[in-house]
Amino acid sequence: MARRPLPRILSTGSAQIARSRDLARAQFARSRELARTAGDSASDVLHPLITITRGLRRLATAGRRRWAETPKDKRGPLLFLVASVILVVALVPYGPLLAVITVMAAAAWQGRDRRPTEPDGPDESQLERLRALYEALVPYFSAADDPAPLYTHGGEWEKAFPEFEFDGTGRVGRLLVRYPAYFTDGEAQARARIEHLLTTKSGRGREYHFDWDEEGNELTVTVLAPLPTDIAAQRFVTTPGETVLGFTDPSGVQRTLPLTHGARQLDVPPVVWRTGIRSTEPHLLVVGQPGTGTSTLLRSIALQALQYGDVVIVEGGSTGEYACLTGRDGVLAVECGLAGALASMEWAATETERRLIAVNRARQAGNPPPEDTKRPLWLLLDRPTAFTHLAAADDRKDPLSLLQVPLRHGRAANVTVVVAEQWDTVDALSDAVRQHTRARVVLGPATAGQLESVLGAPPHTTPVADVPPGRGYARLGTGPVHRLQVPATPDPYDDATSDAHRQAVLELLPERTAPVEAERLTNLEKAEPEPEPVPVEAVVAETT
Numbered sequence: 001m002a003r004r005p006l007p008r009i010l011s012t013g014s015a016q017i018a019r020s021r022d023l024a025r026a027q028f029a030r031s032r033e034l035a036r037t038a039g040d041s042a043s044d045v046l047h048p049l050i051t052i053t054r055g056l057r058r059l060a061t062a063g064r065r066r067w068a069e070t071p072k073d074k075r076g077p078l079l080f081l082v083a084s085v086i087l088v089v090a091l092v093p094y095g096p097l098l099a100v101i102t103v104m105a106a107a108a109w110q111g112r113d114r115r116p117t118e119p120d121g122p123d124e125s126q127l128e129r130l131r132a133l134y135e136a137l138v139p140y141f142s143a144a145d146d147p148a149p150l151y152t153h154g155g156e157w158e159k160a161f162p163e164f165e166f167d168g169t170g171r172v173g174r175l176l177v178r179y180p181a182y183f184t185d186g187e188a189q190a191r192a193r194i195e196h197l198l199t200t201k202s203g204r205g206r207e208y209h210f211d212w213d214e215e216g217n218e219l220t221v222t223v224l225a226p227l228p229t230d231i232a233a234q235r236f237v238t239t240p241g242e243t244v245l246g247f248t249d250p251s252g253v254q255r256t257l258p259l260t261h262g263a264r265q266l267d268v269p270p271v272v273w274r275t276g277i278r279s280t281e282p283h284l285l286v287v288g289q290p291g292t293g294t295s296t297l298l299r300s301i302a303l304q305a306l307q308y309g310d311v312v313i314v315e316g317g318s319t320g321e322y323a324c325l326t327g328r329d330g331v332l333a334v335e336c337g338l339a340g341a342l343a344s345m346e347w348a349a350t351e352t353e354r355r356l357i358a359v360n361r362a363r364q365a366g367n368p369p370p371e372d373t374k375r376p377l378w379l380l381l382d383r384p385t386a387f388t389h390l391a392a393a394d395d396r397k398d399p400l401s402l403l404q405v406p407l408r409h410g411r412a413a414n415v416t417v418v419v420a421e422q423w424d425t426v427d428a429l430s431d432a433v434r435q436h437t438r439a440r441v442v443l444g445p446a447t448a449g450q451l452e453s454v455l456g457a458p459p460h461t462t463p464v465a466d467v468p469p470g471r472g473y474a475r476l477g478t479g480p481v482h483r484l485q486v487p488a489t490p491d492p493y494d495d496a497t498s499d500a501h502r503q504a505v506l507e508l509l510p511e512r513t514a515p516v517e518a519e520r521l522t523n524l525e526k527a528e529p530e531p532e533p534v535p536v537e538a539v540v541a542e543t544t
């Protein structure tokens, strides 16, 4: 079909608009150029005056400091000496003129710019580093039949590295690498080879971020600053339903969190996990090696959850790391034994069903959800697979199998499940746990394969050799993989805990209400009516 021409009035009108827009842009550029030239000339003319003024200010400050440092009993003689000098200068022929010239010369000398002049380009050792990097990349970024290769031995590295920055130690801090279009940047293995090479050649012991621009055939390598490891647990500025998992890089998230760090106030980018009815990642799985901080993360989550909800803790490690929470307001149970874990999980499954039925009934009657379904309930399970083995040996039900209902219907019933497991037992987790925990955290050292198996995507940063406790990666659903540092939330009953961190955790603990709390769960169980079958359509509606 032939394209119809634009009506004449429209085409001439739009051409005029475009012409006037070009004219305005050119005028704007010209006036900006004029302003810049005028600014440069003014600063050239005024430069001596600026230097002398700066020098006079420095001389005055030095004089004031000298006066303040002089002991009180010596100030009288000093004043007398200064007055005598002024008198002599005033009486000597040309004295005042000479004095003014001397003061101006001294001020000019004092006011000179003392900043070390920045070198125009890289120094010899930095050039050597760039050349070495370039040479190392030649075998990966060249092809025998390339008529104009960007990478050749002894070639021009300046074309391959158009932008670079060095840090204070003389190592590369940021580098823009251009590569030929035929490099297979879509293949994970090809990328990994380049990333590994750049990491080793640019200096080990640091974390690097790799940003591949496939369209532009460019790779930006950035050295990441270490995440702060000593931020103590505290009340975070969040809304109900938000949980701070830890802190990350400023480039990864839009938001910052005001924090207290010792005597200082900081704004730190957080990884915030949203739970509740509208959450797309209603449950969390944390995996790590022993001692990497998984229990610390669960304690941090518990302290935040207790602000607005109730918490049930099931601890398979039996290390007593949650003893500080026992009997606190809102802590329904802290279970370390199989019988207790089974009872808690049975109650949790029944409670989830009860809430679901109540919410569905209210909806069908056109009413808002009842009040007793709104308070968030958190089930925190630390190494629950330990009970799987015990239950099998004792011929009893596996507490993990009871998690199916809270995992499946928890979102609609305001029930959130957090499971922490170690690498060696992670395979023992049920399918339901894997399927419904869409928020994921990996703490401590892990191979690229392990990270991908839990997070579902590789991180864009390199791992460090020495990983501090609480360091790892977080991914919420299908979002980006963030570097993560969990806030220091140690067990306050641990002797190794520092006083400042112990105090920080103790201040966040709710009031102790035991022994009433110890009986609360049992009472709840007794008062619980027999669960009614959940209407199938309603459940489907909730979970989609």
Ligand SMILES: Nc1ncnc2c1ncn2[C@@H]1O[C@H](COP(=O)(O)OP(=O)(O)OP(=O)(O)O)[C@@H](O)[C@H]1O
Residues within 6 Å of the ligand: 229, 288, 289, 290, 291, 292, 293, 294, 295, 296, 297, 317, 319, 321, 469, 470, 471, 485, 486, 487, 488, 489, 490, 491, 496
């Ligand atoms: N975010 C953190 N900041 C500072 N120290 C931490 C952090 N996380 C953990 N630690 C310290 O590391 C040690 C181990 O932490 P944690 O007990 O939480 O690890 P874990 O993975 O649960 O291991 P385990 O199950 O063997 O106890 C503790 O001394 C703890 O204080």
